[in-house]
Amino acid sequence: MPGLVLRAELAAAEVGMPLRRTGTGPSCCLPDAGRFLAMLAAGCTGGTIGESGTGVGYGAAWIASAMPADCRLVTVESDETRVAAARRVFADEPRVEVIHGDAAVELISHAPFDLLFADGGRQPPDIVELLRVGGRLVCDDVTPMELLPADSPFRLSDPKREFFFRNPRLVATEVVLPDRRNSLLVGTRTV
Ligand SMILES: C[S@@+](CC[C@H](N)C(=O)[O-])C[C@H]1O[C@@H](n2cnc3c(N)ncnc32)[C@H](O)[C@@H]1O
Structure with missing residues (x-):
């Protein structure tokens, strides 16, 4: 586990932000989501990575641990306490x-982004426009279709999936995480 990720775990405990979804209030992204983000971040040479919803910096810690030395990460959080906690996590990380x-x-x-993790509240109105062509948009907290109850309205219409799969500027896919209980949506901007 990268050292920054361990620091973010401690920060989460300090401010009472759960590491796993509890159903009440925001939580950190899953470690497998963090690892996936790190894998993408590792390819962002000379680039800029963005994140909406820092939390205490758990996902950001995965990203920052893997991104090339000439890459920077800009992450935005609306909650003052979490901002302070995340700033402590990255106190020695000027990027x-x-x-x-x-x-x-x-x-x-701060656009255009090579990678953008959309993980908090209200998103920018035209989020795809904030990616450079070839840049990736990632969104988590998606339940794999086969785990949805038979009568779930998300089987017929899921705004997140529709956004990714119907967007003419994205080539998108759903990635089921190793726990098989959670998915990510990922899209690459083509035009
Ligand atoms: C799911 S948590 C983020 C987890 C974090 N990305 C991670 O990987 O650990 C969502 C966060 O978004 C923040 N948030 C909600 N609306 C926001 C907004 N409009 N701008 C910035 N942050 C926002 C919440 O305060 C919360 O901390």
């Missing part, structure tokens, strides 16, 4: 900027 504010507003001036 990571933790911004306090509304990601829908703050991310725009």
Whole structure:
């Protein structure tokens, strides 16, 4: 486990942010999601990575641990306590900027992104426009279709899946994580 990730785990415990989804309030991304983000971040040479919803910096820690030396990460969090915790996690990491504010507003001036992890609240109005062509958009907290109850309305219409799979500027896929209980949606901007 990268050292920054361990620091973020401690920060989560300090501010009472759960490492796993509990159904009440926000939680950190899953370790397998973090590892997937790290894998993508490792290819962002000379690039800029963005994140909406830092939390205490758990996903950001995976990203920052893997991104090339000439890459930077801009992550935005609206909750003051979590911002302070994340800034402590990245106190020795000048390539990571933790911004306090509304990601829908703050991310725009840092685009274009090579990788964007959309993980908090309101998203920028045209999020695909914030990617450079070839850049990747990632979204977590998706339940694999076969685990949805038979009568789940998400079987017929799921706004997250529709956004990724119907977007003419994205080539998208769903990645089921090794626990087989959670998925990510990932899209690459083509035009
Ligand atoms: C699921 S958690 C983020 C987890 C984090 N990305 C990680 O990987 O550990 C969502 C976070 O988004 C934040 N949030 C909600 N709305 C936001 C907004 N409009 N701008 C920035 N952050 C927001 C919440 O305060 C919360 O900390």
